[in-house]
Amino acid sequence: MDFNLIRPEDGIKTDELFFCIDCGTTLIKTLLLDKTGYAYKKYTYEDFPYSKITRMADLNKCKIITTGAKSDALKLSCAEYEIANYSEIKCISKLPVCLGLERTVVACIGTGSPFVAFENGEGVHLGGTGVGGGAFIGLSERLLGVRDPVCVEEMAAGGDASGVNIMVGDIYKGNMIDELQIDYTASNFAKPAPSGTAIQSPQYRNDVALGIHSLIGEVVGSMAGQLAKYNGYDSVVFCGTVCENKIICGILSNCLSIYGMKPIFIKNPGFGTCFGAIMQYISEKPDHHKPEQNSIS
Numbered sequence: 001m002d003f004n005l006i007r008p009e010d011g012i013k014t015d016e017l018f019f020c021i022d023c024g025t026t027l028i029k030t031l032l033l034d035k036t037g038y039a040y041k042k043y044t045y046e047d048f049p050y051s052k053i054t055r056m057a058d059l060n061k062c063k064i065i066t067t068g069a070k071s072d073a074l075k076l077s078c079a080e081y082e083i084a085n086y087s088e089i090k091c092i093s094k095l096p097v098c099l100g101l102e103r104t105v106v107a108c109i110g111t112g113s114p115f116v117a118f119e120n121g122e123g124v125h126l127g128g129t130g131v132g133g134g135a136f137i138g139l140s141e142r143l144l145g146v147r148d149p150v151c152v153e154e155m156a157a158g159g160d161a162s163g164v165n166i167m168v169g170d171i172y173k174g175n176m177i178d179e180l181q182i183d184y185t186a187s188n189f190a191k192p193a194p195s196g197t198a199i200q201s202p203q204y205r206n207d208v209a210l211g212i213h214s215l216i217g218e219v220v221g222s223m224a225g226q227l228a229k230y231n232g233y234d235s236v237v238f239c240g241t242v243c244e245n246k247i248i249c250g251i252l253s254n255c256l257s258i259y260g261m262k263p264i265f266i267k268n269p270g271f272g273t274c275f276g277a278i279m280q281y282i283s284e285k286p287d288h289h290k291p292e293q294n295s296i297s
Helices: 051-057 071-077 088-098 133-144 149-156 168-172 196-200 202-230 246-258 269-283
Strands: 017-023 028-034 037-043 062-067 083-085 103-108 113-119 122-129 185-187 235-239 262-266
Touching (some): 017 051, 017 071, 028 269, 051 062, 062 071, 062 088, 088 113, 088 122, 088 235, 088 269, 103 202, 122 202, 133 149, 133 202, 149 202, 149 246, 168 185, 196 202, 202 235, 246 262, 262 269
Parallel strands (some): 017 062, 062 083, 103 235, 235 262
Antiparallel strands (some): 028 037, 103 113, 113 122
16 A cells, blocks of 8 residues: 655755754664755664764754653763753654644554644644554564564565454444444454464464554554544544554554544654654744645645
């Protein structure tokens, strides 16, 4: 499934040089941005080159910004430098500004998944769930013995979720509820597992891989759709590293369709919080002006 990916960088107009570090629960993401373009990279905490902060700090007029669950510790370790530090929720709430949106809900699917409502230039934390990328990797490792999310996505491409999930069609047969379709999930991972060697067959392992995708995508997608609908919003922006997975993006899109909404996906979704952090910094400047509108169709 192909998606119209919006570029957050198109909504950021600045002559300054920014170096943003998103210290997430699992990964460190860095974004270097100025008027000529941007560069981005992901690191594990073991691999992150902390000397890079020193190099960037020594550049003339480079603005260093940190965010994420573990950013406070990083800021303390670099106390000799001028660093702007913002909460993850505040940065997520500024992502819609980059996209030219005036009101929406943002779901950031990282290790966990927070939800933020954005309206009148401000964000409100609606809640969240522990279901996200962490659960995806943890379930994949325990059920399949595979920790690499790319490998699990490749397996899922050959899977059938009805091999592990009880579907609406398994329950209602010809006596359908008007609002439901037979291929909707009624209960995740509720079907009995096959016996004997069949449980280790390549096809069943692929079914399990897709079942993991459906569990993550349906929980987050349903929560996002419900929060948006019952708080009066008509769109949801999805960001976070998990949104690099096309199968999960398809599931998120299907979930929102139940509520009559279309999802908004961004290019390089794992760096959505970084783009929001830069926009937060820019918005605090006295000479800040509203960025040009992005085109979202």
